[in-house]
Amino acid sequence: MNRLHPLSAVTYAIQYGFMWLWVPIVLVLVLGGIFDPISPAWTPIAAPIGFLAGAAYGIVYYYRFEYGITPDTFDVASGVIARRSREIPYGRIQNVDVKQGVLQRLLGLAVVSIETAGGGNTEASLNFVSESEANRLQEQIRRRTAEVKDRRRKRDRDAAAGDRTESTPDISSGVEDETAAPGDEAETPPGEEGPESTVLDESATEEPPQDRITEPSRPRRQRLFDLExxxxxxxxxxxxxxxxxxxxxxxxxxxxxxxxxxxxxxxxxxxxxxxxxxxxxxxxxxxxxxxxxxxxxxxxxxxxxxxxxxYYSFQLGRADEDFVYERGLLQRYSGSIPVEKVQSVTVTENPLQRLIGYAGLWVETAGYGPESSGGSQSAVPLAKKGRVHQFTENLTDVETPTFRSPPTMARRRYLARYSLIAAVVVAAVFAIAQITPLERWYFAAVVFAAVPPAAHLKYVHLGYFVGDDHVVIRRGFWSRRTTVIPYYRIQTVSTQRSIFQRRLGLASLVVDTASSRTFFWATPTIYDVDLEDAREVNMTSRKRLQSALRERARDDDLGLSVDFT
Known part of the structure; x- marks a missing residue:
């Protein structure tokens, strides 16, 4: 087991010292109001005692914090009074994130955060280790995680091959019996060797070098994108x-x-x-x-x-089956995006970016995203739109989508909705004018002029495409998002209808994946389509989901390419 960098002891001492500083101060103030012998004048004496006690606790915490890499798990032991030991299997590790602030970079330190799938919280955090140790941990954990995945896939393939062998009758046994009886072998003249027999025997008995097992070759990192x-x-x-x-x-x-x-x-x-x-x-x-x-x-x-x-000096690369990234000016980040955890891919563009012909590419992962508490991570912050679309096609193998728009009834619905919002704005200005010197409140009615273009822009930026392997959803004007979702990543497909949608015969289709929803990233939704179209898309998605799962189980394929070039 290893310990953190010695400077971590200083950090923990200062951190817990200031945390415990207030404990005796509060006690003196509270008890001073209850018991006369205790005076608030004791505060200057109590505060240093609390700081020293907290600093001592921080130093003990440093010596009680240990971590280590084992063949199957990454182990962390911590705690002074309540001891906590964690064994994190490599198969659950999603990302090893390395962060360096300005002071940490000057001191050659780094914070290593180990994230697991299924949640947005950090499973283990090492504050602080040396920069070289952080790189070593990141590389070794990534390699061992890849080894676990490879062993799992090989086991699944062997099991599938065994099932196919047992279910296939042996139609060649009769032919073999005619050429050679069981136990008989073809004679080999003295001094001659059967073809390839000796070579195969030697390779079967030769043991691979020990270092090749314990220290696999370092994965070659390929650079995919640099933000100029x-x-x-x-x-x-x-x-x-x-x-x-x-x-x-x-x-x-x-x-x-x-x-x-x-x-x-x-x-x-x-x-x-x-x-x-x-x-x-x-x-x-x-x-x-x-x-x-x-x-x-x-x-x-x-x-x-x-x-x-x-996003200063943003770089995206590939190491084995993971995307690896680096970015940051004052605080440097480096981490990885496991391809098998990618749930969907989203192309983002706002009006200014559409005007100059640029767009961005984001990926949604299952449970964790360095950008926020959800699963969003920028793969390409900004590039030419054609290049981003090519990246998207290479990443997902999605066919070129031909979007279907909602019925024109949806545009009438948006017109009515925005008219109600404009009426509320005018009413609010009128109410303010009744209690303030504000005059000519009726000028606020100019907001009604924005209603028709707003309804039209919302309508024309909606669309969906149901392909053979993916469903593609486009929505939004100020931040237009085009999301590509493979069928095998779909968790649920649900149809939703509000009171107004039921009156107009419309419905919305929610396509949910395992990625976390954040405050700014809602679940991909096909808005305001005909009810029959929504039911048809719902049924088609469910059928193709089952087909994709069966095909994926048979081929044991990730379904996502990691080649952007």
Whole structure:
């Protein structure tokens, strides 16, 4: 069993020291209000005691934390008071993720996270090991995982071959009996050898070198995609990260008064109020518009910086049957995407990216994705649309889809839906006008002008294709997603109908896989098709799912190619 890097002891000591720092402080304050002999003045003495106790616990935790690689499992033992031992089979390991922050890269350290299929949580985390040790663990665990998969496939093939042999009658026994009786062998003249007999015997008795068994050859890594500087800049400026909104709101709540003063100063050249407490309705309106523009601009620039730092020097390669990736400027990530865990492939593009002819490629895995708590992972952040489509076809072997659109009744439904939303917006502005000096509230009715194009754009970007081996679903305007799902990856196919859909004779078809659903990635759905078409697609998908499973069990094939070239 191995221990973490010695600097981990310092890290754990500081971490638990600050965690335990507050325990005696709280106890002194609470008990001081109950018992008179205990005074809050004891806090400066109690705090260092708590820190020292926590630091001691962190050091003991470091010495009690052990990990090791065994032939069948990766073992981790941890815990001071409650001891916990984990044996993680290689067959369940999905990814070995290596992360390095700026300080960690300077110190030559790394965090190794071992993820398993079936959940979004980290199974084991090593904080910290040396960079060379992290690379060694990543490589050895990946190789042993591949060996487990190979042994499993060989066992399944042998079992299938045995079943076919037992079920096939021996029609050649009669011919063999005519040429040679059991136990008789053809005579070989002295000094001569039967063809290939001696060679086969020697190869059968020769033992393979021991090092070839214990240390298999390192898999050759093939580079598949590099995100060029131009593509990185385009991706940064044409995409948006919702995390930027949370960051801006967090900063605003921390420094509300300075930021408001800054907005007031910025709005003054355009006619804003000289002071927040003095101004007219017009000046306050100008302040609101200028502040909104500034907020949007700051959020956008923060999103650009975040995307640039996240996908800086992005590389995608292949090692055996896994995709391997590296990315990151301030915090460096490296990990793998097991091909056999890929549930679906999604091509993403927003209006700006469609305008310049670019798109991205994401894969959905079963249970874990480094991008979030779900299973989404970017395989190609941004590239020419034709290249991304070629990648998709090579990855999934999907035939070129011919999309079917929903009936025109669906467009009428979207027109009615967006009209109701516009009416709610006008009603809200009217209500605000009744309690504020806001005048000309009826100008808000301009939102109705956006209803027809919004309904049309939603309708024209919907489509589906039912192929021989895959179902392809396209939806979305602001973030259009085209998802390719192999039939054998489908978990459930369900038909859903709302009250309004039942009145119009429409239905939606939900195609669910084993990949986790996240807040931003909903389950692929074929929206608002005729009920009979939905039932037909449902039945076809179920039949082809069973056929794909039988064929896959017979051929023992991954079903996904790892060759992008």
């Amino acid at each position: 500087a131009r593509e990185l800049l385009l991706y940064s400026f044409t995409s948006f990260r919702p995390a930027a909104v949370a960051a801006v709101l967090f900063v605003f709540f921390l420094a509300t008064e300075p930021i408001v003063d800054l907005f007031v100063t910025t709005a003054q050249p355009f006619g804003g109020p000289a002071d927040l407490g003095e101004g007219t309705t017009t000046s306050y309106g100008i302040l609101t518009v200028v502040s909104a523009i500034n907020g949007i601009l700051i959020t956008y620039l923060l999103s650009v910086a975040y995307t640039f730092a996240t």
